[in-house]
Amino acid sequence: MSSSSKRKSEVNSNENSGKKPKNPTANASNSSESNSEQQLLMLPDDFEKLDTNEKFYAAEDRISIEMGHQNIVHEFLEDAAVIKQALLDIIDGKKLHKNLVPRLAKMRRLSRLNHYATSNLKKQTANRLDEVDAKLLQLQNTNSEVQHIQKEIERCLGFSAGDEELNLIPVDEFYEVAPESISQPEITQNDPHKQYLARLEYEEEQRKQLQATLQELEGRRNVLASDIRGKEQRLQSLKPNISAMIKSAIPAQDILGAKYSDVENCAEQKLLSFSLAVPLSVLYVQAMAYKELMDDKHISVKINGTLEGSQKFSKKEEAEIDVKESENSIQKRVEESSSRIFETHPLNIDIGVECVEHDLTIIVNFQYIPELKVATMKWSIDGGHVISKETLLVDLFENDNGEKCPNAIGNVKLEHLKINFDSIAKTVGRPYKVVQALCGDVQEDGEADLTELMRKFIEAIRRRVDNRKMLEKIISDAVKTNSITGGLNIKISSFKSVEEEKFATSIPKSLSQLISSSNLSDFMRYRVEMDDETKKHRLTAWIAIPCDFPRRSPMFGLAMHSEKEEDQFLKDAEDQVNDIKSFGIETLSKQLSNIAQNFDLIISSTTE
Structure with a gap:
């Protein structure tokens, strides 16, 4: 107001x-x-x-x-x-x-x-x-106009005509090689702008000449390409004649005991062997020597991969070495190392071990990891069946589970990156000590005779297959014939494999503690159910069978379906069956027989 x-x-x-x-x-x-x-x-x-x-x-x-x-x-x-x-x-x-x-x-x-x-x-x-x-308000408008003008000035100053990126020849060389009609030294030497324009003009003339040369060379290339295509067509026309000659020579090859395909494959494999990583090259030589010395016709050795892939890998490694030498950042090196820590050499070896008695072949694949400087092993089965095939060659030799990197430097790298071989075991395999020894690292096995070590390796594989087949027969007979229970009125109603997760959540605590103390890297998991003649009482036995069975005995955990949560006699029976001395391949049968003999006592103690 x-x-x-x-x-x-x-x-x-x-x-x-x-x-x-x-x-x-x-x-x-x-x-x-x-x-x-x-x-x-x-x-x-x-x-x-x-x-x-x-x-x-x-x-x-x-x-x-x-x-x-x-x-x-x-x-x-x-x-x-x-x-x-x-x-x-x-x-x-x-x-x-x-x-x-x-x-x-x-x-x-x-x-x-x-x-x-x-x-x-x-x-x-x-x-x-x-x-x-x-x-x-006037100040804000003025500032806005000033900023706009500054941006326009910066845009004008930053405008590129494209000539800044041209790699022009030096000024001294320009006056030496350029014709005077372009260089005009009496004018351009005292005027930097005209000098720059003259250098641009000379660059344009040079490029025109190079363009003409390029067109001439492309014309020559097209002529040569046409000539090559004509020769290729001529060679292709010779192919049917060569094929006919090969077919006509087959009877003579059969008489001489030589085949063209075998000779061709042998030459290709020999050529690939020169590009193998050094450890795999040692393994290849030892495998071929074993095959010839032992005259083992049931062993096959094959190099997988291509020569082109090996050459590309070598060039890539050389380029990475140059980058490492030029880079000073440790963090970048660590990141690059982690991205290719498990990268394998493009050439790998398959050794096929044929088990004639069981009509199957174990194909053992060997690969090499340059970053860790270790060789790895994985396996597959061709033409047959083996129980728990994914653990077939686990613990093939004592104290050799392949969980730790044998190379000290490689092990430090894995510890630094906090990774292990569990994530790539299915694709690359594990670095078993015996594999390093077969590849020439005699420190791992202590044996200098690699041929003898190869013999032991092949024999161990065949012996492992024999043991698995015998284990399969024991399990089959236990259910079908009840040969284990003898004349007792006890029947094994079920003997089945169990998945790892279900096994871990279902076994008794005593068996879990026994497995932890035994240092097993892996094992086969089974559940056995026994019934009495009335089928009113059922005993469940959880079994952890080591992969190297019968070198190590199976471990049992017993459970009875009763009102009693804990029964001392049941625990005593469990301790007794786990303490049975080894009977070789018959150990599992002896343990199951012991449980069947104590079945009545277990029932009476749990129902009282």
């Missing part, structure tokens, strides 16, 4: 209250009063007649501005102090000698002037704020 509107509202309120309004002209007429009263009322000496409200309000605004808040407050406090002292004198009974009405009027006027001054100050502040806002 403006000061004039406030004043009008005061006048209206005085009229509505029935009081006589204060006329500004009447106040002006009182200027003839005493000087003291004039000073109290703060009237100027040259006080003019104020015959209108507008003049009066303008005069009061001027007075409030001239006095200022500080003077108004100061005079107000002085008058308040005088009135306060007068009131104290009246309270004390003293006679009042001063007229306080003018001072009260002055205080009221000072209060009004203070409001006028405050209103005027607010108006000035609002005007100044409007000016500041306008200036701020």
Whole structure:
């Protein structure tokens, strides 16, 4: 609300209250009063007649501005102090000698002037704020224009005409080789811009000449390509004649005991053997030597891969060595090493071990990992069936489970990257110690005669297959013929393989502890169920058969379906069957027979 509107509202309120309004002209007429009263009322000496409200309000605004808040407050406090002292004198009974009405009027006027001054100050502040806002908006617009201009300048400065990327010849060489019609040394040597234009012109001429040379060479190439295609067609026309000659020579080859395909494969394998990794090359030589020395016709040796793949791998390794030498970042080397830590050489070896009695072949695959400097082994079965084939060659030799990298440097790398061979065992295999020995690392096995070690390796594979087949027969006979229980009224109703997860969650705690303490890398998992003749009582035997059975005996965990959670006799029977001495391949049968003999006692102890 403006000061004039406030004043009008005061006048209206005085009229509505029935009081006589204060006329500004009447106040002006009182200027003839005493000087003291004039000073109290703060009237100027040259006080003019104020015959209108507008003049009066303008005069009061001027007075409030001239006095200022500080003077108004100061005079107000002085008058308040005088009135306060007068009131104290009246309270004390003293006679009042001063007229306080003018001072009260002055205080009221000072209060009004203070409001006028405050209103005027607010108006000035609002005007100044409007000016500041306008200036701020103008500043923002100016800054935006400046930024836009700067961007345009940067874009113009960064504009590339394409000539910056040209690898122009040096200036000295330019003046030596360029014709004077282009170089014009008398003009360009003192003018860098014209010199640069002359160098660009010379570059253009050179490129035109090279383009002409390229077109000429492409024409020659097309002629040669056409000539090559003609010769290829001629060679292809000779192929039927050569095939006919080979077919006609087959009877002679049969008489001589030689076949063209065998000779061709032999030559190809020999060529591939030169590109094998050094450890696999040693293995290949030893396998071929064993095959010839032992005259073992049931052994096959084959190199898998192509010569082109081996050459690409070698070039890639050389490029990576150059990158390693140029890079200083250890972190980059670690990241690259982790990405190809299990990358294998493109050439690998298959050794086929035929087991004639069982009509199957064990194909053992050997691969080499350059980053870890170890050879790995995995296997597959061709033409037959063996129980738990995925663990067939696990623990083939004692204390050799292939879980740890035999190479010290490779092992440190794996520990640093916190990875192991479990994730790639199915695709690459495991680095067994015997494999390192077969590849020439005699420190792993301590035997220098690699041919003898190869003989032991082949025999161990065939012996493992024999043991698995005998184990398969024991399991089959136990269910079909009940030969294990003998004349007892006990029947083996089930003898089944169990998955790893189910086995781990179902076996008794005693068997779990026994497996943990035995340090088995892997084992075969079975569940056997025995019933008495009434089929009211059933005994479950959980069996962990080591992969190298019968070198190590099976471990049993017994469970009886009864109300008793724990039975001491059942635990004693379990300890007894696990303590049976080894009987070779018959150990499992002896253990099952022992359980069958104690079946009645176990039933009686658990049902009491």
